[in-house]
Amino acid sequence: MSRIETPRPIRGTQDIFGPDAEAFAHVVECFERVRKLYRFRRIEMPVFEKTEVFSRSLGETTDVVSKEMYSFDDRGGESLTLRPEFTAGIARAFITDGWQQYAPLKVATHGPLFRYERPQKGRYRQFHQIDAEVIGAAEPQADVELLVMADQLLKELGIADGVTLNLNTLGDGASREAWRSALIAYFRQHHGDLSEESQERLEKNPLRILDSKDPRDRPFVADAPQIDDFLSEEARDFFAQVTAGLDAAGVAWSRNPALVRGLDYYRHTAFEFITDRLGAQGTVLGGGRYDGLMESLGGAPTPAVGWAAGIERLAMLVQGDGQGGGELPADVIVVVENDAVMLDGVGAAAQLRRAGLSVDMIASGSPRKRFDKAVKLGAKAILALNPGDAGTQHRLRAEPDFAAVVDSALAGYRWQ
RNA sequence: GCGACUGUAGCUCAGUUGGUUAGAGCGCCGGUUUGUGGUACCGGAGGUCGCGGGUUCGAACCCCGUCAGUCGCCCCA
Numbered sequence: 001m002s003r004i005e006t007p008r009p010i011r012g013t014q015d016i017f018g019p020d021a022e023a024f025a026h027v028v029e030c031f032e033r034v035r036k037l038y039r040f041r042r043i044e045m046p047v048f049e050k051t052e053v054f055s056r057s058l059g060e061t062t063d064v065v066s067k068e069m070y071s072f073d074d075r076g077g078e079s080l081t082l083r084p085e086f087t088a089g090i091a092r093a094f095i096t097d098g099w100q101q102y103a104p105l106k107v108a109t110h111g112p113l114f115r116y117e118r119p120q121k122g123r124y125r126q127f128h129q130i131d132a133e134v135i136g137a138a139e140p141q142a143d144v145e146l147l148v149m150a151d152q153l154l155k156e157l158g159i160a161d162g163v164t165l166n167l168n169t170l171g172d173g174a175s176r177e178a179w180r181s182a183l184i185a186y187f188r189q190h191h192g193d194l195s196e197e198s199q200e201r202l203e204k205n206p207l208r209i210l211d212s213k214d215p216r217d218r219p220f221v222a223d224a225p226q227i228d229d230f231l232s233e234e235a236r237d238f239f240a241q242v243t244a245g246l247d248a249a250g251v252a253w254s255r256n257p258a259l260v261r262g263l264d265y266y267r268h269t270a271f272e273f274i275t276d277r278l279g280a281q282g283t284v285l286g287g288g289r290y291d292g293l294m295e296s297l298g299g300a301p302t303p304a305v306g307w308a309a310g311i312e313r314l315a316m317l318v319q320g321d322g323q324g325g326g327e328l329p330a331d332v333i334v335v336v337e338n339d340a341v342m343l344d345g346v347g348a349a350a351q352l353r354r355a356g357l358s359v360d361m362i363a364s365g366s367p368r369k370r371f372d373k374a375v376k377l378g379a380k381a382i383l384a385l386n387p388g389d390a391g392t393q394h395r396l397r398a399e400p401d402f403a404a405v406v407d408s409a410l411a412g413y414r415w416q
Numbered sequence: 417g418c419g420a421c422u423g424u425a426g427c428u429c430a431g432u433u434g435g436u437u438a439g440a441g442c443g444c445c446g447g448u449u450u451g452u453g454g455u456a457c458c459g460g461a462g463g464u465c466g467c468g469g470g471u472u473c474g475a476a477c478c479c480c481g482u483c484a485g486u487c488g489c490c491c492c493a
Contacts, residue, residue, distance in 0.1 A: 008483095008484075011484085011485095054493080057493080058493060064491075064492075064493060067417090067491085068491070068492080068493090069493095084493065085493050087493075088493080115492085115493085117491075117492080118417085118418095118489095118490090118491095119485090119486090120486080120487060120488065120489095121486080121487065121488090123492090197489085197490070200490090205491095208491090208492095213489085261493085262491095262492080262493080263493065279487080279488085280487085280488065280489090283492090308493095365444090365445075365446095366445080366446065366447085368447095368450095368451095371452090371453065371454090372453080372454060372455090374454095375453080375454040376454060378454095384452085384453095395452070397452075397453090
């Protein structure tokens with residue numbers, strides 16, 4: 001007999017079950033509710049796109065495109081990629097589907113994303129995000145609205161404690177480029193004293209030195225040129241309006257001049273809500289303004305801003321707080337203590353459910369142990385069924401108030 | 417791609433310096449007890465000790481390799 005080897009799950013995928021699954025659903029439900037309060041319109045997007053959608057938008061420069069996307073050729077020989085983010089696909093749809101007519105357009109979505117990375121805490125190859133974007137709005141009020149929405153979401157999820165909104169500006173294109181050049185010149189002077197990783201970054205992605213975790217880099221980061229010294233008048237004013245809007249809306253924020261984005265299309269506002277409770281993967285929600293993206297996809301210049309947040313990470317925090325997301329006990333558990341009254345179990349459960357009560361039925365295993373099983377499940381009410389001389393006997397155990405609810409739900413049921 | 421740690425029953429884990437037939441709790445199945453009842457007891461099923469090689473009279477245990485998981489680094493759209 002040859003043994004059948006059970007296929008293992010793919011690295012970095014997860015089968016979400018039990019309290020984890022409830023917390024996950026809770027996060028999505030909360031997001032759906034809040035996004036409606038801010039009048040963001042729901043969209044559904046394809047899970048895969050032509051590879052160019054992502055490679056063009058990401059610029060083909062970094063490891064990101066070459067090593068960290070799930071790409072494959074379809075039967076026609078065309079390279080396709082499982083979406084590693086929402087933004088590029090939404091930008092593509094904005095262009096190809098004529099959504100310009102709705103600008104400024106506020107949209108929201110959620111679903112799975114795929115990145116070919118080594119899994120670690122709160123980081124998977126298939127993961128899930130909620131996402132919100134405002135496309136075609138150049139005003140700082142769009143940034144503010146997104147941030148206020150994010151803040152409200154985290155508060156309604158009950159996880160805002162220990163979470164800080166880190167805020168920065170990258171300036172407009174010219175500011176950003178001037179700052180970048182100054183940073184390179186500065187770090188070149190200290191090249192030999194930087195960590196090995198940062199010496200690498202100096203060539204490939206100098207802005208990233210600013211958020212290096214290596215203590216050797218810290219003194220140089222502290223004295224590095226600040227974006228503020230390179231901001232144009234317009235960029236400075238834009239950022240001031242964003243912070244003023246946050247203050248007006250009562251959203252706490254913290255300036256973090258080391259918060260950067262590696263990709264060139266980011267302009268002005270960049271932000272991350274960061275928690276101190278998730279180890280190395282502390283960013284819980286992040287985003288920024290990407291005014292340069294639409295052009296890289298061949299569209300007309302279109303200002304846009306958005307954010308995304310990992311559902312798994314939010315769900316972990318929700319559970320850590322011991323609230324929202326637990327599996328709720330049943331309203332009623334119907335216990336068929338003798339198989340002779342099985343059909344009344346089926347019938348009573350159906351009637352109770354039609355009356356809007358959540359019901360589980362226990363009708364298997366040792367009859368004598370069925371009641372104890374029900375007790376252990378901790379329902380609000382237990383309805384035990386047994387055969388009697390005058391037909392099925394039913395006994396209800398519940399608090400008096402809830403017993404009345406169950407009784408009225410059962411009213412009119414014809415026991416066999 | 418790199419590093420550290422961990423792989424024993426469905427789950428959580430013991431397992432002595434390398435020594436007979438690998439254990440417990442929980443869960444599951446059956447039975448006895450109780451009988452408006454969350455009790456107690458008895459029994460049962462369930463294990464390629466991640467996999468492959470090596471050392472040894474003898475390996476869950478020591479060595480090498482490999483695979484998987486966890487966490488961290490790199491990267492982070």
